[in-house]
Amino acid sequence: MDRAAVQAQISRIAARMAREKDRGQVARYIPELAQVDPQQFGIAVAPIKGEVILAGQAEQPFSVQSISKVFALTLALSRAGAGLWQRVGREPSGDPFNSIVQLEYEKGVPRNPFINAGAIVISDVLLEGRDQQAAIADYLAFLANVTGESQVAIDPAVWASERATSARNRALAQFIAAEGNLRHPVEEVLELYFQQCSLALSCAQLAKAGRYLAAGCREMGAGPVSLPVSRARRINALMMTCGCYDASGDVAYRVGLPCKSGVGGGVLAIVPGVAAIAAWCPGLDEKGNSKLALEALEDLAQSMSWSVF
Amino acid sequence: MDRAAVQAQISRIAARMAREKDRGQVARYIPELAQVDPQQFGIAVAPIKGEVILAGQAEQPFSVQSISKVFALTLALSRAGAGLWQRVGREPSGDPFNSIVQLEYEKGVPRNPFINAGAIVISDVLLEGRDQQAAIADYLAFLANVTGESQVAIDPAVWASERATSARNRALAQFIAAEGNLRHPVEEVLELYFQQCSLALSCAQLAKAGRYLAAGCREMGAGPVSLPVSRARRINALMMTCGCYDASGDVAYRVGLPCKSGVGGGVLAIVPGVAAIAAWCPGLDEKGNSKLALEALEDLAQSMSWSVF
Amino acid sequence: MDRAAVQAQISRIAARMAREKDRGQVARYIPELAQVDPQQFGIAVAPIKGEVILAGQAEQPFSVQSISKVFALTLALSRAGAGLWQRVGREPSGDPFNSIVQLEYEKGVPRNPFINAGAIVISDVLLEGRDQQAAIADYLAFLANVTGESQVAIDPAVWASERATSARNRALAQFIAAEGNLRHPVEEVLELYFQQCSLALSCAQLAKAGRYLAAGCREMGAGPVSLPVSRARRINALMMTCGCYDASGDVAYRVGLPCKSGVGGGVLAIVPGVAAIAAWCPGLDEKGNSKLALEALEDLAQSMSWSVF
């Protein structure tokens, strides 16, 4: 990877995004997110080896929201293995991230682990054999491990805000419970889910956190994460087909890389064998993905000729 | 690409598939397809450069059915450009290949060009400025071009069978027409659609036909196809997210390559920068994809460590 | 029935409706219907015994459209009996009159005989043992019989218009055929369906035509129609639950009588044991029912204290 070329491209992109007028809409359904300044933009590229490359507000922490679903799935797969797929599918849903329709047609088995319903089932898996405090501790330890930083943390204000405005997620969880696909009390599962979504990371941290998906265990050097390359590939496949809600097909077409977005405005993208990228801009498009973060990734991928295809 | 390794793997796989007892169900909805011998299996790998590598009944022609949608889309994109995406989406549908439900909710705009409804719109695009005979001639010329063979042909018996058992596709086309998304007479559009689906190719021919997606125009040598690499990448992206109906997510997870399947039992897979693969076995799984062709691709991809992720 | 009171009420109502500004939208999807003058309004009450009572343009013929489904069902029930209910349901659909969604979920068995899909199956039943010409002749003979008039006729301009703008109905019919629920060629079934919808009647004629449902065979005097009272009651029940598309519940609530509407602006209502009522005004509400015809029926039912409840 040509570090100088990457630095030049992301600096250019950050400048371009700073000027952009049409920035989408900041998520309003959680009060805490609605207060974020929409002018901000950050981008970071973490090569498999070497230092992370930054542009814009790449060190400003933001709420990762649904991007956390990638980390939760990684943990859940390492514990439950392929048996997990009895309880959650791996197909794109064709519906918005918080839809309950498919849950009814498919009897409480969510379409994939990257929509809210699926991530709630994953939270239930993460409670297996430990209480909620232990489960969140494990989750944070995993993040500390993959980012190589000790200070990764839950944002307490966002967490409180999630909890207070949670009716739709409560509906999803109750519905899954009604169909017999939760093993722990609904409230406990939701607590873990809300807490995990409230993780705050900067672009720099998020890009570093994603490196294990770019590298697999083969190439990641001395790091403590041991993930078989086949598992990294499969998580990337899920990000590609299901990572951006009902715009996943469009993102695959435009960006050509596995991506996972969050309503906090962040997007994590993986260039297998090369690097992990994190882009962040709070305004969302009508599908709930960051408008400018996606445009930045499209621009960068094209400029660097990064595409899995 | 290690030709000897590939030959060894596909020979092993062909032998394994010959022994397999559980072969799925041959498609019954077109009488002509129902008569195909389910014992057959073929596989072919066409490297970007060099001869195609074969195993099993790789030279036995079969009905490509929906795999033809890849070629039709390629032609339509080269003519209509990005304006095409006003008339057909690029998202996974989450529904079976012949579903009419989403058409109603989305007012006659099919979810993607790889479900029947979407391919019917693509046929309409291919009729722009020419009659049906000219349109099918162009289509066959394109195939002759990409395969490098002059004898690619429509199977008249399958064509007649398609036409005679076409009620569901007629319903889709009428519905799209009712919503104003067809510009030519329904019957003409359907004729082209049925004809194009009735293309017969062997695995060897199909793999050669797919090379332009593996290479883009950059590397394909003296061939007459000139496809910008960005377009090849985008077609691959669509194959990845939408190529195997409502099992696309599952196939991405298991195989890790862009694939397009047909109810004739064929699957085309692309290893970008390396090769195109065609596998064929008539029996289908419950989602309408060839059971053993997918297992063969999963096996080969894993053995060769081929994955876009 | 107090004839003078009825006359007073409907004259008052006709005067009120003539003044009404907000008249809804004339149906535009059939060109012939789009040309009808929206200022017109007619109403007629046909008591079980005695002359029909008229107000407004009650002798102006209009296109009955879906109201014809009541007569077609009556004929089909008298021929096929309860076996009919294997091929069409008797539940409200909860969806618009021309929806195709439920057809897919319920495998080609339409929800009820009063939505388009259901009436197409009824047309297929009416072709049993006779060709299309004989079938339409029988249908017109039935109408002549129940109205006591020989000149009831199909409007050829509307018929031609229906045929020419029929894509959605063709889609429905093809879909039903694809699911194996049609026994005659799709084109023949549709011809009968279009022809039957194109029947032109005045309010006076339509009200007379409906008397057999108000009376059953018990009380209808010397007329030639012999319909068991239990069958009349059941057709009324279907009109109540399914007669006004996805506004049937609302109409039952507001009017309290079994009603069947058509997109030509007509509504037939039944006061069991008392009279049949026809009201007509071309402008439709957003559910496809005549805005002012329904208001007129609501007003009349309340004024006369006519309600089945």
Next chain:
Amino acid sequence: MDRAAVQAQISRIAARMAREKDRGQVARYIPELAQVDPQQFGIAVAPIKGEVILAGQAEQPFSVQSISKVFALTLALSRAGAGLWQRVGREPSGDPFNSIVQLEYEKGVPRNPFINAGAIVISDVLLEGRDQQAAIADYLAFLANVTGESQVAIDPAVWASERATSARNRALAQFIAAEGNLRHPVEEVLELYFQQCSLALSCAQLAKAGRYLAAGCREMGAGPVSLPVSRARRINALMMTCGCYDASGDVAYRVGLPCKSGVGGGVLAIVPGVAAIAAWCPGLDEKGNSKLALEALEDLAQSMSWSVF
């Protein structure tokens, strides 16, 4: 009304139902209901004037379950008036009683007050201006009033059972809350909902409770309920189109009377101007309505020639 004829018919029907082998399935989703003896059958006819007429186990209390929705709606309409219809529709849903699909498509406005989602909104209305204890006291006072009995009561075991197995109803309530269609805390609304469903009445009591719908205020004598006849008619209309879930059309066709069923096996039917009928038999058909109670009502309606049509 010929009392002797009614007594003869219901005695014959009770004897017939005692012999019936195919009794459907007792509701299993609430443990308390699953323990009810399926052999029981009761029927009661309450004429507008005069004593109630009984047969079978007509004095055995059972859980009225969804039949309570009729009483809750009556109270809510008397308080909120027509404004209620901004928050809940009056169309048949076409879906099962506990479906959440339509709630999503229609943004938290339930289709009608007789499906669970609609009744939850009604409970919210009943909490307006009073706490949950006052609300349930009002509800019981209304029941005491219409039945003329002071001992009507909630069954505490059923109530506890409802609460403990309430995930699906919790999901519905949370979803409605998420769409902004609840004004009180979800838990409070659900408590009232569960309590009201747990009302225990015998057929004799239930038939008496229904008389106000058969009579309107005009004819009901000295009773303390004052319900305008127009309101009674409208509640009857809703029972006709929406009272038996997605079998409402079928019940209208077969029985011809407004009916409301409950999963406890009871059905309340109204013969306007004549009587209210309660039938009870615990076994349900696949739509969740009592199999034999409906057959009994069909038999009785036919024998007495009772039909609104």
